[in-house]
Amino acid sequence: MSPPLLSIAGLRARRRDRSAQPILRDVSLTLAAGEVHGILGESGAGKSTVAKAILGLVPRGIRITDGRILLDGRNLLALDSRSLRRILGAEAALIPQDPSTALNPGRRVGAQLTDGLRLWRGLSAAAADRRALALLEEVQIREPARVMWLYPHELSGGMRQRVLIAAAFALEPKLVIADEPTTALDVTVQKQILRLIRVMQTRHRTAVLFVTHALGVAAQICDTLSLLFMGKVMEQGPAADILLAPRHAYTRALLAANPRHDRPASSPEPIPEPVIAACKAEVAAADRADAEDG
Amino acid sequence: MLAAIVLRRSLMTIVTLFGVAIVVFLLLRVAPGDPIAMMISPGAGPDDVAALRARYGLDAPPLIQFWIWLHGILMGDFGTSISLRLDVLSLLAERLPATLELSGLALALGVFLGGAIAVIATLLRRSFVAGLIDAVNGLLLAVPDFVWALAFVLVLGVLIPVLPLSGRIDPALETTFVTRFYLVENLVSGRLALAGDILRHMAMPSLALALPLAAVIARILKEALAEAMQQDYVLLARVKGFSELRLVLGEALRNAVGPTLALTGVQFTFLIGGTVIVERIFSYPGIGNMAIDAVINRDLPLIQGLVLVFGLMFLVVNLVIDLAVVALNPKLRHG
Ligand SMILES: Nc1ncnc2c1ncn2[C@@H]1O[C@H](COP(=O)(O)OP(=O)(O)O)[C@@H](O)[C@H]1O
Ligand SMILES: [Mg+2]
Numbered sequence: 001m002s003p004p005l006l007s008i009a010g011l012r013a014r015r016r017d018r019s020a021q022p023i024l025r026d027v028s029l030t031l032a033a034g035e036v037h038g039i040l041g042e043s044g045a046g047k048s049t050v051a052k053a054i055l056g057l058v059p060r061g062i063r064i065t066d067g068r069i070l071l072d073g074r075n076l077l078a079l080d081s082r083s084l085r086r087i088l089g090a091e092a093a094l095i096p097q098d099p100s101t102a103l104n105p106g107r108r109v110g111a112q113l114t115d116g117l118r119l120w121r122g123l124s125a126a127a128a129d130r131r132a133l134a135l136l137e138e139v140q141i142r143e144p145a146r147v148m149w150l151y152p153h154e155l156s157g158g159m160r161q162r163v164l165i166a167a168a169f170a171l172e173p174k175l176v177i178a179d180e181p182t183t184a185l186d187v188t189v190q191k192q193i194l195r196l197i198r199v200m201q202t203r204h205r206t207a208v209l210f211v212t213h214a215l216g217v218a219a220q221i222c223d224t225l226s227l228l229f230m231g232k233v234m235e236q237g238p239a240a241d242i243l244l245a246p247r248h249a250y251t252r253a254l255l256a257a258n259p260r261h262d263r264p265a266s267s268p269e270p271i272p273e274p275v276i277a278a279c280k281a282e283v284a285a286a287d288r289a290d291a292e293d294g
Numbered sequence: 295m296l297a298a299i300v301l302r303r304s305l306m307t308i309v310t311l312f313g314v315a316i317v318v319f320l321l322l323r324v325a326p327g328d329p330i331a332m333m334i335s336p337g338a339g340p341d342d343v344a345a346l347r348a349r350y351g352l353d354a355p356p357l358i359q360f361w362i363w364l365h366g367i368l369m370g371d372f373g374t375s376i377s378l379r380l381d382v383l384s385l386l387a388e389r390l391p392a393t394l395e396l397s398g399l400a401l402a403l404g405v406f407l408g409g410a411i412a413v414i415a416t417l418l419r420r421s422f423v424a425g426l427i428d429a430v431n432g433l434l435l436a437v438p439d440f441v442w443a444l445a446f447v448l449v450l451g452v453l454i455p456v457l458p459l460s461g462r463i464d465p466a467l468e469t470t471f472v473t474r475f476y477l478v479e480n481l482v483s484g485r486l487a488l489a490g491d492i493l494r495h496m497a498m499p500s501l502a503l504a505l506p507l508a509a510v511i512a513r514i515l516k517e518a519l520a521e522a523m524q525q526d527y528v529l530l531a532r533v534k535g536f537s538e539l540r541l542v543l544g545e546a547l548r549n550a551v552g553p554t555l556a557l558t559g560v561q562f563t564f565l566i567g568g569t570v571i572v573e574r575i576f577s578y579p580g581i582g583n584m585a586i587d588a589v590i591n592r593d594l595p596l597i598q599g600l601v602l603v604f605g606l607m608f609l610v611v612n613l614v615i616d617l618a619v620v621a622l623n624p625k626l627r628h629g
Contacts, residue, residue, distance in 0.1 A: 055533055089535015101526040106548040116534045151624040
């Protein structure tokens with residue numbers, strides 16, 4: 001078997017303040033080329049921190065204390081910022097959570113679709129425009145030639161997210177990170193966007209790291225899953241296995257709370273307090289074991 | 295959209311100027327000081343004074359005086375300067391270009407310096423230099439234009455005399471000009487040596503006028519840039535692998551300029567007001583310098599003409615800034 005495209009090993013992060021509270025606790029995961037890996041967990045579990053760590057965008061309040069992030073064998077955490085910029089600019093992309101703020105309000109859609117192509121692929125303005133047009137068509141935007149000249153505020157939320165998806169796939173990156181890409185959208189638009197990401201991912205054979213708090217969303221799109229709780233991976237494996245035969249109590253509770261997880265729109269029940277308490281105890285025990293090791 | 299704003303604002307400008315004219319006229323009539331008293335020779339008797347009063351129309355009731363003046367302005371006649379005995383309109387036409395060139399250069403300098411400080415401060419915001427830039431900018435904010443002017447006179451004019459202290463051009467240079475826009479004319483016609491001399495004369499006064507504006511722009515723009523740099527679209531551009539310089543100039547700046555202009559607009563008009571004292575300090579032959587003489591001599595027709603011209607400059611600057619704010623914001627531009 002070929003080595004994975006992305007391999008995160010033993011990633012640990014803490015708050016930078018006096019509390020030094022752990023935020024990621026020994027997170028490891030691998031992502032093969034062309035695979036969709038879901039990071040599933042409640043708000044605050046550390047999902048975005050994993051995504052940001054890969055992109056070198058960990059906020060200043062958080063410090064990565066340990067671990068490796070290998071993209072095609074290169075440890076991103078050990079690179080200087082210039083090399084990291086070059087590698088990520090050309091090989092990775094982000095589909096953000098909120099399409100209403102992720103496009104520059106002062107730049108035309110076309111300019112925002114083509115700038116990366118011109119910088120990293122050296123395309124001429126005309127060639128980049130042709131590529132952008134094709135991308136807009138691919139994400140099913142009508143009248144792409146007109147949309148190229150619009151400003152973001154002239155697009156609907158769903159259209160903006162389509163533009164952002166087009167932008168993410170523009171350079172044929174090896175890795176696309178999607179951080180809750182449907183959370184800010186209407187329920188009806190959510191499904192279309194989810195399907196679109198899957199279609200684009202399949203067609204371009206792109207690996208996707210898909211961050212979500214919604215079990216139903218993860219169930220629809222992910223090949224493999226990591227369940228994150230308080231920055232600790234509770235369960236990991238093929239999505240089908242986890243959804244059909246969950247091993248960890250947390251996963252079972254999550255599934256029980258989402259009886260209709262094939263329908264992303266159905267609102268989940270809260271996870272029972274005893275399960276949460278048991279998980280917290282497990283995390284605390286792992287922390288103690290670490291402290292004794294180190 | 296823009297045309298509608300221009301039209302509406304132009305009408306408002308006319309109304310405002312009319313209001314300014316009334317207020318100035320009334321204020322000057324109640325202010326102490328008699329223009330005739332300033333100009334009569336020691337031996338003149340009451341008859342001479344009365345004759346002079348009649349000659350300048352000062353014997354009529356104020357309302358009639360106002361009407362005559364207003365009517366004249368509408369006909370293009372601003373009256374005759376009492377102290378210089380010359381047509382006010384031609385005096386203004388002679389001096390205004392000098393002030394326009396000076397304040398134009400000062401505006402450009404202020405915008406450029408302020409913008410540069412803000413961009414550099416944003417690029418270096420995490421380094422130890424950031425505090426230093428803030429401190430320097432705090433100093434710039436605290437010092438008014440005329441203090442800079444005096445400091446420049448002392449340092450660059452007297453202590454290390456590298457720049458000419460006064461005037462607009464070296465009188466030893468034999469020249470003739472077609473227009474009164476010396477700088478523009480010489481730049482356009484390619485007489486660069488002359489343009490250089492004119493610029494050297496403008497350097498100190500324009501920098502003195504520009505620094506307070508630069509300081510305000512720097513502070514407000516820096517804040518606007520800091521806010522823009524927090525936005526998701528900058529994060530996404532960072533993921534695209536853009537350099538920090540490109541993030542600031544290519545992504546954040548365009549969204550920060552509009553709000554900055556809206557907040558610093560007043561400062562641009564302060565700069566125009568500043569020409570009065572700064573032109574005086576450098577004996578620069580503009581309308582600001584002339585305004586001080588006009589006030590000293592209680593030269594009512596000239597003061598009135600000057601106030602209208604200054605008022606018009608304020609209003610035009612405000613209009614241009616408002617238009618720029620709209621033009622820079624795509625959401626406003628398209629209505
Ligand atoms: N800028 C920051 N400084 C300090 N702590 C942060 C910062 N951002 C997030 N955190 C903390 O990191 C933890 C994980 O956050 P995050 O990765 O955003 O979670 P998720 O994406 O799963 O909702 C949370 O406890 C949060 O409070
Ligand atoms: Mg998050």
